[in-house]
Amino acid sequence: MKSTWLATYENVEIKVMNSWFHGEKMLVNGEVQDERFGAFSSNLTGHLIDSKGERKNIKANLGGSFSIHCNIFVDDKKMEVNKI
Template sequence: MKSEWIVKYENSEIKVVNTWFNGESLFVNNELQDERFGFFGSDLTGHVISENGERKPIKVNLGGAFIISCRVFIDDKKMTVEKIK
């Protein structure tokens, strides 16, 4: 099973992918920034460059046993996440 979430931040697209057999991945503008292999939860980290050139940290929390939930924080602010798969 595969789940995907998208977050739009200024001119960037952040995508989080979770699969049963290939783990979890964090992409920023289609570039892989982190990946992990966890069974019941995982934390991913990365960064995004803001419109004014500042590097902003990204934190992703994935968790759950049968239904996986995804939370994304950029610069310590919780973002609205859209599940696409």
């Protein structure tokens, strides 16, 4: 089973993918920034450059009991995430 979540910060696309056989990945504008192989939950980290040229930290938390959920934070502010 594969799940994908998408968030956008300014014009930057943040995509988190979870697969039973391939682990979890976080991509920023199509480039892999973190990859893990966890059993039940995972934390992914990365960064982006905003429109002012400043570096912003990204973290994504994956976890759940019966289904996997994803939260994405940019500089500790929770983003709206859409499961696709």
